[in-house]
Amino acid sequence: MTGSPCDILDRYQQERWTAFCDEARATGMAFSPTSAGAKALAATVGFSEFVATSCIRHPRMALGLIDSNDLFKPVEEIHLGRRLAPLLESVAADHPDVPPGGLLPPLEAALRAFRRREMVRIAVRDIAGLCDLDDTMAALSALAAATIDGALALLFDRMCMIDGTPEDAAGTVQRLVVFGMGKLGAGELNFSSDVDLIFAFPANGETRGGRRPLPNEAFFTRLCRHLIQAIGENTADGFVFRVDTRLRPYGDGGPLVMSFDHMEDYYQNQGREWERYALIKAAVVAGDLEAGRGLLRRLRPFVYRRYLDFGVFESLREMKRKITAEVRRKKLHDNIKLGSGGIREIEFFGQMFQLIRGGVLPALQEPAIQTVLDTLAREGFVPQPVCRQLTAAYRFFRNTEHRLQEDSDQQTHALPSDPLPRLQLARSLGFETWDDYRRVLDDHRNRVRSHFDGLLEPEAPTAPDGDGGGKAADLADAWSLSTTTDERRRILESAGFKDAGAAALLEAFKSEPATRALSNAGKHRLARLIPRVLRAAGESDDPETVLGRMLQLLKRIQQRTSYLSLLLEYPNALSHLTRLVGASPWIAAFLSRHPVLLDELLDPRTLYAPPDPDALHAGLVRQMAAVPDDDPEYQIEALCIFRQVNTLRVAASDITNVLPLMKVSDHLSWIAETILDKVVEISWNYLVDRHGHPSCTLGGQSCERGFAVIGYGKLGGIELGYGSDLDLVFLHAADPGETEGGKRPIDNAHFFARLGQRVVHMLSAHTTAGTLYDTDMRLRPNGSSGLLVSHVNGFHRYQMEEAWTWEHQALIRARPIVGDAVLKETFSAIRQQVLCQHRETESLKTAVRDMRERMRESRLSAQPDQLDIKEDAGAMVDIEFLVQYLVLRHASNHPEITRWTDNVRLLQALAETGIVDGVTAYRLRQAYLIFRAVAHRLNLQERSTLVDGRRFRHLRDLVRSFWQQTLGPE
Known part of the structure; x- marks a missing residue:
């Protein structure tokens, strides 16, 4: 065909549309080429050979789509399962005595005819702009689930008629569960995708009521094979969906179907990181939905660890290296899914955060990548502009993927190399020329590539290392087994530790049973971390104290080696940790009890900015x-x-x-x-x-x-x-x-x-x-x-x-x-x-004094040379009792003083009403705040409220004088 690519595309569209109109009229059915549905179809045939060929060969199907108005209905209004059910019932009714294997040809034909109609409907809605990407993905996923579930129900019933009904030991009927993985599980299926399936059944047992008892595993294995054939075999009518079962436990070498207990045991004891990655997108798509969801809940601890799983870094890095190497090896540059900056890299970006953080942030336990990116932005784990760019790129790539596959119903992700297909793709996406499309495509890919390349790169510390090379090597020697005690002390002294205590701390930590019992990977991480801890502690104001607190914390968290990985991956987190632990043993103990909080050290914007x-x-x-x-x-x-x-x-x-x-x-x-x-x-x-x-x-x-x-x-x-x-x-x-x-x-x-x-x-x-x-x-x-x-x-x-x-x-x-x-x-x-009740002054004084003395007797434990800044005479609690007495004494005449509940504002109110003179109120307020501040700091240092008895004499004298003046006996 000659002419410019634009002219050729126009002729394609006209020829295909004319051919369809001829076939439509030949059916004798009413047909208006100017109806809304016909116009949508006409706009599509020039961009999809699959749609054109299907409609020309099956004009009644196409006319039914136009007349039913289905082209304008979103997936929620179609109810695919209900539409498929009568077709399958007809198949069963027409072949009542045929065994499952003999039932397959008519079942296959019915499923493929149903699939053809729905795929044409989905393609027309997508290409003609009658829906968005989310509706297209949801419709494709719903079609796969409906056809799998419908075929499964029919085949199960027929097998039960022949082989009996599978039951467990208690006589409960067992049904197959079909898990959709990948894009099917996430509800993100693409147009010509295969479906990744894993099969399971609840419990072992055997069939009852058939020709002879059959173990449940044998029954369900046969059922799965029939189902795969019904859905995936390429017949004269094509296939419904190609089926891939290689994601199941043990892969191709494993059983086709497993009991729940067997499957759970596999994942808990033999599951690998890539299988955790795969199960993120698992969902029940057919069969016993409730039982399947129960199994996914049981598997959730394998997929999502109930802590921040920074220990997965190395596995993720290996996955990332394989992705990058595959792009280079297979020269996938023009592959919209697998190429550099493509769909797979966006999905890896989101799923990496899911594996690390999903256990403590349930909002990340979502299979859909767009939802995950929204969550990452909302929770502040990824800058919002980055998530917006990745989401925009994802939608652009997925729309491109659909247009590529809707042309010939082929599973392709490769961008075309010839001018005509290139122009067709660009025009189908709303661009005038291929160059216009390519510029936008390259912008998206460059941004995705940049964000992907930055993933899992170790964080650089904010402070320069100085002479880090030699000192770091020495500090590593201080931890190694070959170093003598004297040599260790010399190294530590050069790093800022002034006495032998640091060496003793280090030796004691090495001798801890928990330290010795670490796995090889844990010992390796600890050996890399300890020199950094030593260096950070050595640069603090009190190196020995800080080191002791850091080692106590490591003692508590080292068995969960993912926390060691966090501190290795993020040197700035280690810096913040050293600073906080050095300032407060309370914080050190708090973090030891709740190591999940170490994640908070990663972002100083939130760490030092508590919310309102x-x-x-x-x-x-x-x-x-x-x-x-x-x-x-x-x-x-x-x-x-x-x-x-x-x-x-x-x-x-x-x-x-x-x-x-x-x-x-x-x-x-x-x-x-x-x-x-x-x-x-x-x-x-x-x-x-x-x-x-x-x-x-x-x-x-x-x-x-x-x-x-x-x-x-x-x-x-x-x-x-x-x-x-x-x-x-x-x-x-x-x-x-x-x-x-x-x-x-x-x-x-x-x-x-x-x-x-x-x-x-x-x-x-x-x-x-x-x-x-x-x-x-x-x-x-x-x-x-x-x-x-x-x-x-x-x-x-x-x-x-x-x-x-x-x-x-x-x-x-x-x-x-x-x-x-x-x-x-x-x-x-x-x-x-x-x-505000009126109270008799002397009896009120007596009651308040007596209560204060009883409290002091039961709580005060200070020695003669010590001061308890809370309980001693003239200290904090005396101020509280003075304020309470004055409020009870004067509230009947000054009800406004009851407005507040805190001592500082109560003292202010007492001054404003003239009950206490302004100078005295100010001094009492300052004394109270000083006592509170000191008690607060002592708490952070995990020390008692006892201080040197010579401190705060002038404050105590002030309080005792006011006590005597106010509450002393007449």
């Missing part, structure tokens, strides 16, 4: 969205990790003086409030699902939940520390009667008792990720002997009629944290009423 309440809430919502509602232990673990991550950020900001003390307490309180809110929500939903909603009213107002958590003590006073427990009181506003709408109604008050129990359980439960918070419920009415959850009216009566003075002192530092708005307002009104 709104960001905390949004972060927790995102984190919990991917946690199953029916897995309470997993929910608590996720909450524990959330608390630990954010506590570390506060501590890192604290010891580097990014946050002042008051802000530290604010952030720690916000973390607790955010977690309490989520714990109450989870507990509420759990009970409502079982028992229904309780009815609650207050003062004629309906309450949404009728439950509130009141924070006392440090939480109530917004003075929470790192190790503070939570002093809580629970209130409810239940009406008489039972819950409504649940499976098992219970008394409304009983509902709230269970709610309180569940909240306390979630807060204090021990999990592999630790515990959320220790809770103290003794401040509730009647203390430990009282109801766990009190009705707010009962709480009111108790406070007004029975509470002791010390309970009113505690109420000063109480505030509503979580719960129903009406109930929180009611509590605040009760609190003010109670605190």
Whole structure:
């Protein structure tokens, strides 16, 4: 055919369309070439020989597509399984007595005819621009799943008629499970793709009711072979989908189908890294869907380790090297999938993060690459511009892939080399010329190649190494077995360690049973890491102390060698770790208990920037969205990790003086409030699902939940520390009667008792990720002997009629944290009423003094030459009691002083009302803040609150003088 490529393409389109119109009219069916469906088909035939040939040979099929309006329906409206079912029922009805092998030809023909119609429909919608990439991939994946499931159901029923029904030992019917791997499992199938399948069945046993008993494995092996033939054999009508089963355990040499237990045992004991990589995209596509999902849940610990799996780096590097080598060896430059900067590299980019982080970030446990890239950007693991570029490139490449394959229904990924096919591809994608298309293509490939090349490259330290070569070699010698003790001491001394203690620490660490028991890979990683640790510690202000803390941490984490890999791969993380551990043994111990937090060291932007309440809430919502509602232990673990991550950020900001003390307490309180809110929500939903909603009213107002958590003590006073427990009181506003709408109604008050129990359980439960918070419920009415959850009216009566003075002192530092708005307002009104009662001065003084002395006697343990900055006379708790006394003494005349719950603002309020003169209030406030700051630093150093008795004399004298003036006896 002569002429320019553009003219030739136009003639192709016209000739194909004319040929189809002739065949359509010859059928005698009504046909309007100007209908919307006909126009869509006409726009497609010039770009797809497959569509043109299929429609010319099967005009009735094409006319049915046009008349049914199916060309304009998204995949959700097509219901492929329901459409295929009557066709397969007809096949079964027409061949009632034929064994499975004899049933295959008519089944194959029906499946292929169905496939032809749907593939034409999908291609027309795609090429004519009637849908986007996501709809095309979803439609292709749905077609594969429908045909596999339909064929499987028919073949299973027919085999059961002949060989009997497979059952387990308990007599439960067993059904095949078909797992789709790769693009099918991810719902991203391409136009002419084969399907990667793995087969399994729940349990061993044998068939019952057939000619003779047959082991389940033999039954399902035969069934799988029939299914592969029905779907994948290339007949006169072509195939439905080519089937590839090489991803199964043991590959081609393994059994075609396995029991669940056998498969789980294989992956747990013999599974390799590339199989973890493959299983990321596994999904149940046919057969017993529920059983298959259960098996995937069982395999999840193999795919996604419940920690940050940095130990996978070397395996991933090897995969990456193989990808790069294959591109060079096979000269795949013009391969849109396998070539440099192509689809495979984008998928590797996302799946690498899934393998490393998927165990601790459930949102990454998604098979679809676009969803994974969105998550990586949203969580801040990858810069958003990078994810946008990779997503744009992926969509461009996949659209190109579809156009290439839609032309002749061939599984090709190679860009054409001849001018005419090149122009056809460019035009099908909306470009005027091949050069226009190629420029965009190359831009995408260059960006993908750049991001792929940067993957897994070791991070360069921010500080120069200086004379690192020689010193690093010496420090490596200090760790080697051949080095004598004296030589080790000499090397360590030259690295900054001033005494023999460092050598002793190193020798003791080498002798640890856990160190000696490391695998060869673990010993190799440790041998590379220790010299870096020695160097970092040697450059600190207190090398021996820092080294001791670092070795203690390594002792706790070395068995999980992926954490050693993290510190090797990211030298800056090791620098941050050394800095934090050197500043605080509390942080060292915290990281030892929760090594998953080492990941936080990778990004200083978040490490030293703890989020505000709104960001905390949004972060927790995102984190919990991917946690199953029916897995309470997993929910608590996720909450524990959330608390630990954010506590570390506060501590890192604290010891580097990014946050002042008051802000530290604010952030720690916000973390607790955010977690309490989520714990109450989870507990509420759990009970409502079982028992229904309780009815609650207050003062004629309906309450949404009728439950509130009141924070006392440090939480109530917004003075929470790192190790503070939570002093809580629970209130409810239940009406008489039972819950409504649940499976098992219970008394409304009983509902709230269970709610309180569940909240306390979630807060204090021990999990592999630790515990959320220790809770103290003794401040509730009647203390430990009282109801766990009190009705707010009962709480009111108790406070007004029975509470002791010390309970009113505690109420000063109480505030509503979580719960129903009406109930929180009611509590605040009760609190003010109670605190503003008129009190007789002398009896109040006596009660406050007596309580303070009892506390001092039970808590004070200082020697004569020591000062307990919390409990000693003139110290921090004395200031708290002075403030509480003054509030209770004067609130009846100055109710505005009850507004605050923290001591600093309470002192300010006492000054503003003239109850305390401004100078004294200022000095007391400064003394209190100084005592708090010192106690806080001592806590971070894991030291007691005892200091040299000569310190802070002027502050103590001030407090004792004001105590005598205010609370001294007449």
